[in-house]
Ligand SMILES: *[C@@H]1O[C@H](CO)[C@@H](O)[C@H](O)[C@H]1NC(C)=O
C-alpha cells in the first residue's frame with residue numbers, strides 16, 4: 018500500500034491536495050495498562066509494525082489529536098529494512114487521554130515533512146557539562162568529578178537540589194557473632210560517585226536522555242580501589258518537573274572482603290533564608306500517608322500562635338507574618354528545638370521505623386512507624402521550594418531508607434538508601450563451606466540429593482548487577498501531601514502505554530505463537546481459566562512468601578516442599594528459579610494476550626531481576642547466567658540458556674527500547690566467547706576435550722544455540738553496532754545445523770567462532786549422523802526463537818533449516834518406530850511431553866496435518882506435566898503448621914507453571930481449532 022502511494026505520488030497523481038487524501042496513512046491506538054493514570058509526566062512506549070509497511074525514511078509519525086508532540090525513532094527493523102518496532106515519547110500533558118492514536122503518514126518524495134510540534138525542551142552539550150531544560154526544570158550534569166548532578170532549578174528560578182552524589186559504604190569483614198564484634202577489627206570505607214563519562218541523546222524534541230557512567234571512589238576510611246561501576250540514565254521530558262533515573266550497579270568486588278553497608282543517592286537542598294518554621298519534611302507512610310512535619314514546629318505548644326498559623330504550617334504554607342501571631346509564641350520561638358535530622362528505615366517488607374533528632378550526637382526520638390513506606394522523601398521550604406525523591410518498589414526492595422539531615426542549616430541533605438546503612442551489610446558469600454565437594458564425581462553425587470551443582474570458586478557474585486528506578490521532583494514551594502501522594506503513585510507504578518493485543522498479534526513482531534484468549538468453547542474456556550489461576554497464584558505467592566529484597570525482588574521459587582508448606586528456599590537447586598524452563602516467556606506471552614496491567618508489573622520485575630542478578634555482566638562469564646539455587650549466583654552451572662536474550666525481548670521492545678535492557682542484550686553477544694573458556698558440560702564430558710579461547714567449541718543445538726541465536730537475531734533486528742557479525746553467525750550456524758545429516762537431532766555441533774560457522778560435532782567429523790536429543794533443548798526459548806527467526810528470514814532462510822526444525826518438532830514426540838525409520842535409532846531421554854506438545858502443534862500448523870494436531874492435544878492432556886484431572890485449586894493452611902496462614906498449591910512446581918502455560922498458549926494459537 019505504502020509503495021503504491023509513493024508510486025502515485027511520483028507520477029504526480031497526488032496533487033497539492035493529496036496531503037488530505039487518506040490513501041495510505043494508517044493509525045494505531047495505544048492505551049494505558051490498567052486504569053488511566055491521574056497524570057502523565059512524560060512517557061516512552063514501543064509500537065510494532067508489520068513487515069514491509071514502512072521504510073524508516075519514508076514515514077512520519079504524529080498523534081492524531083493534532084496537539085501533543087511526539088518524538089519517534091526506530092528500535093527494530095524487519096529483514097527488508099522496514100520498521101519492525103518504533104519507539105515514541107510524549108511529553109508531560111495537562112490532560113491525560115485514555116488512549117492516543119499514532120498516525121503514520123508516508124513522506125511524499127520532494128515534499129518536506131509536516132511541521133513538527135515543538136516543545137520547550139532544550140539540551141546543551143557543553144565541554145564541561147550537559148544542561149537540560151524541560152521548560153519546568155533545568156538540570157546541570159557535570160562531565161567529571163564527584164557530582165552526578167550539579168543543580169536542579171525550577172522554572173521559577175529556584176535551585177532546589179545541588180551536588181547530587183552516589184554514596185557507598187563498605188566494610189571488609191562481618192563479625193561472626195555479636196560477641197565477636199569486640200575482637201574484630203573491621204575496615205570501613207566510604208565512597209562517592211566518580212564520573213568517567215557522560216553522554217546525551219542526539220534527538221531531543223520531547224525526551225532527553227543523559228547517561229552518566231563511573232565508579233565509586235574512596236573518600237575516607239580504609240584503603241580501597243575504585244569499584245562498583247554504575248550507569249545512571251536520566252530521562253527528562255518536555256514540560257515535566259519529574260526526573261526519572263534508572264540506576265544500575267555491577268558488583269566487581271570480592272565476596273569475602275567487600276560488604277556493601279550502605280548504597281544511596283544524596284542531594285543538597287538549599288534552605289538559606291527560609292524560616293525554620295517554614296521548612297518542611299515529608300516522609301511517605303503507608304497507602305498514600307505522610308509524616309508531615311516542620312523543622313521548627315509551632316503546633317501542640319503550650320501557647321497557641323493562632324489557628325491560621327497552625328493550619329498553614331501543617332499544610333506546608335508560608336506562615337503569616339509573625340506580627341499576626343500570639344506574641345506569647347513569637348517571644349519564645351528560640352526555646353523550641355530545631356529537628357535537623359529525620360530517618361526512615363525499611364529493614365523488612367513488613368515494617369518501617371521513623372525517628373528524628375535535633376543533631377548528631379544527641380539521642381534519636383522515635384516517631385510511630387508503620388508497615389510499608391511509600392518510599393518518598395521531601396525536604397524544602399514554603400517560599401524557597403524543595404526536592405522530593407522516590408524509589409520505585411521501595412519496601413519490596415528492603416533494606417531501604419530515607420534520610421533528611423541538616424534541615425535546620427543553610428543546606429539540608431536528602432538521601433535515598435537503595436541499601437540502608439541501618440541494615441546488616443549485604444553478604445554475598447556462599448551459604449555453605451563447600452561440604453567437601455572437591456571432585457566432579459562428588460559434585461554430581463550431591464546433585465542427586467540437594468539438586469545443587471556446586472563447584473568451588475563458582476559461587477561468585479563477581480559481575481552480577483542490579484537496577485533501580487528513582488524519581489526526582491522539583492517544587493517552587495512545599496507541595497500538598499496529596500500532591501506528593503499522587504506523584505508517588507506515578508513513581509511506584511509508572512504509567513505504561515501499549516498497543517492492543519489484537520494489533521500486536523497482527524504485526525507478528527513478537528511472533529505468531531500466541532493468540533488472544535478465546536472462551537467460545539468449554540475446552541478452551543477451561544484452559545483460559547487455568548492460565549488465569551496459575552498467574553494469579555504466583556502473584557499471590559510473591560506476597561505470601563515475601564519474595565522481596567534488594568537482590569531477590571522479582572524472582573520466584575522453583576519447587577515446593579509440601580511437608581513444610583514452604584518453598585524449598587534452602588534446598589540447593591530447588592530454591593530461586595533463575596528463569597528455569599522459562600516462566601519469563603509464559604508471563605510475557607500471557608501479557609501479550611491479555612494486556613493485563615498487574616501481570617505487566619509482575620513480569621517487568623521478574624525481567625529486571627533475572628536479567629541483572631542471575632546473569633554476569635563483567636569478567637570471563639559475561640553474558641552467561643547462573644542455574645537456579647539458594648543464592649542467585651551460587652550454582653556452578655553458568656550457561657547461556659539462563660541469560661537467554663528472548664527473556665528480555667518483550668520488555669525491551671514494548672518499553673520503547675529501555676536502554677538498560679538494551680545494554681544487557683549487548684552483554685549476551687559475547688556469550689559465544691565463553692565456550693572457549695568454560696565448558697558447560699565439563700562435569701560429564703568423556704571425550705577429554707578442553708576449551709581454549711578462539712578455538713572451535715562444541716555446544717548444544719538446543720539451549721546453547723537457541724540462546725546465542727536469540728541474541729544474534731535481536732542485534733540484527735536492532736541494527737546494533739554488531740549486527741552484521743550477529744547476522745553472519747546466525748546464518749552461519751543455522752546453515753551448519755541444516756547441513757547436519759540429522760539436523761537438530763544431532764544434539765551438538767562444532768562452532769568455529771572465528772568465522773561463525775557450525776560443523777558436525779567432533780564425535781562425527783564425517784557427518785554420518787548422530788542421534789542425541791535432550792528434554793531441555795526446547796524449553797529455554799528455542800520454539801519462540803526459531804519461529805520468530807523463520808518469519809524473519811522468510812524465503813531467505815538457509816536451505817533446509819526450516820525442515821530441520823520441522824523434523825525436530827515432529828520426531829521428538831514421534832513413536833520409536835518412526836524415529837528409527839528416520840534416524841536409524843530411537844530417541845532416549847524424551848520427557849516433558851506436555852511441554853513439547855507445542856512442537857507438535859507447530860508442525861501441525863506448518864504442514865496442515867490434522868493427525869499431528871490431534872497428537873499435540875493428546876500429549877498436552879495426557880503427557881507428563883499438569884494432568885487434565887488436576888484440580889487447579891489451593892488449600893488453606895494455617896495454625897501452628899506455618900509462620901502465617903497460606904493458600905498452597907502443593908501440586909504445582911514452577912517448571913510446570915511455565916511449560917504448561919507455554920504449551921497451552923501455543924497449542925491454542927497453532928491448533929486451537931482442533932481442540933478435543
Ligand atoms: C483513513 O483510512 C482508514 C482505513 O483505510 C479509515 O479507517 C479511516 O477512518 C480513514 N480516515 C479518514 C480521516 O478518512
Ligand SMILES: *[C@@H]1O[C@H](CO)[C@@H](O)[C@H](O)[C@H]1NC(C)=O
Pocket residue numbers: 769772774
Ligand atoms: C570456517 O572455518 C573452518 C575452520 O577453519 C573452515 O573449515 C570453514 O571452511 C570456514 N568456513 C567459512 C565459510 O569460511
Ligand SMILES: *[C@@H]1O[C@H](CO)[C@@H](O)[C@H](O)[C@H]1NC(C)=O
Pocket residue numbers: 865866867868869
Ligand atoms: C500427517 O502426518 C502423519 C504422521 O506422520 C502422516 O501419516 C500423514 O500422512 C500426514 N497427513 C498429511 C495430510 O500430510
